[in-house]
Amino acid sequence: MRLTPLPAFQDNYIWALQAPDAGTVFVDPGQARPVIEAAAGGMQPRAILLTHHHDDHIGGVRELQARWPDLPVFGPDDERIPLAHVPVAEGDRVELAGFVFDVLSVPGHTRSHVAFHGHGRLFCGDTLFSLGCGRMFEGTPAQMLASLQRLAALPPQTEVCCGHEYTLGNAAFARHVDPANAALQRRQQEARDMREHSLATVPSHLHSELACNPFLRTRTPAIRAAVAARLGRAPLDEAETFAELRRWKDGFRA
Numbered sequence: 585m586r587l588t589p590l591p592a593f594q595d596n597y598i599w600a601l602q603a604p605d606a607g608t609v610f611v612d613p614g615q616a617r618p619v620i621e622a623a624a625g626g627m628q629p630r631a632i633l634l635t636h637h638h639d640d641h642i643g644g645v646r647e648l649q650a651r652w653p654d655l656p657v658f659g660p661d662d663e664r665i666p667l668a669h670v671p672v673a674e675g676d677r678v679e680l681a682g683f684v685f686d687v688l689s690v691p692g693h694t695r696s697h698v699a700f701h702g703h704g705r706l707f708c709g710d711t712l713f714s715l716g717c718g719r720m721f722e723g724t725p726a727q728m729l730a731s732l733q734r735l736a737a738l739p740p741q742t743e744v745c746c747g748h749e750y751t752l753g754n755a756a757f758a759r760h761v762d763p764a765n766a767a768l769q770r771r772q773q774e775a776r777d778m779r780e781h782s783l784a785t786v787p788s789h790l791h792s793e794l795a796c797n798p799f800l801r802t803r804t805p806a807i808r809a810a811v812a813a814r815l816g817r818a819p820l821d822e823a824e825t826f827a828e829l830r831r832w833k834d835g836f837r838a
Contacts, residue, residue, distance in 0.1 A: 585703050587743070588627075589784045590618040595749040596640055597784065599707055602627050603682040609633060611700070611707045612747055616644035620651065631680050634659030634669065635709025636697040641747060642667065656680070660696035672698060690735065692728030693718035699735065705743045705787065708735060713746045714788040715771065716754030717799040719834065725827035729802070732826075736800050740791035751775045751785035756838035758798050761810045761829070767795040802826045 589597040592615040599611035600622055608627035613619050623629055629652055634642055645667050658678050661671035674689035685702035690711045699708040710718035712735050720728050755772040775785040794800055801807045802825045811825050812818045819825040
């Protein structure tokens with residue numbers, strides 16, 4: 585299957601997963617125009633998947649539903665998604681002609697956030713980013729940590745299809761926290777080279793995130809030591825390590 589990140593707004597991606605018959609699933613269309621243009625280029629809309637209720641992820645759906653009234657839309661059961669859609673939750677499976685996705689509940693960024701896993705890809709919205717993770721607007725550190733650990737347990741070759749082009753900014757923080765990580769150094773340079781050529785730095789692979797992303801490495805001595813130095817003491821547990829790491833990132837300026 586062909587995977588294409590469609591740029592939207594300043595740094596969003598709408599993901600398009602196209603089957604050999606040209607049927608295409610679009611993920612998190614915050615704007616309608618990129619999807620309409622992709623359809624004009626041959627991607628035939630088969631369904632829309634929504635990971636959470638934020639407008640930059642759902643804002644284009646109403647226009648797309650007006651254009652394709654029979655297009656199914658799947659997303660969290662959340663009253664803040666004011667659209668006709670099929671609600672999905674943990675353990676559900678979305679099955680369409682040529683497509684199968686398992687639904688994972690990953691609260692933290694929002695309370696009802698879900699991810700879709702299928703065909704070797706993880707559509708994770710704003711939960712897991714390349715070299716980072718989403719802000720906790722509604723969830724607790726323990727919830728977000730548990731959500732990230734669920735995603736980290738997927739097969740290492742999984743392609744991580746996140747909602748934003750944040751890799752370089754995340755890399756700056758990750759290097760600040762984990763400066764001796766050689767894999768992270770290579771990933772940062774790779775991302776720089778890609779952005780210099782106007783290429784998307786995502787999808788990344790989960791095995792790379794496990795080696796480089798500090799938010800997936802809260803059990804490692806390097807990350808625990810960095811957080812301990814910031815706290816002035818050893819963190820009580822992994823949840824505190826993650827919570828302080830996220831607070832650190834929230835106030836970080838490169």
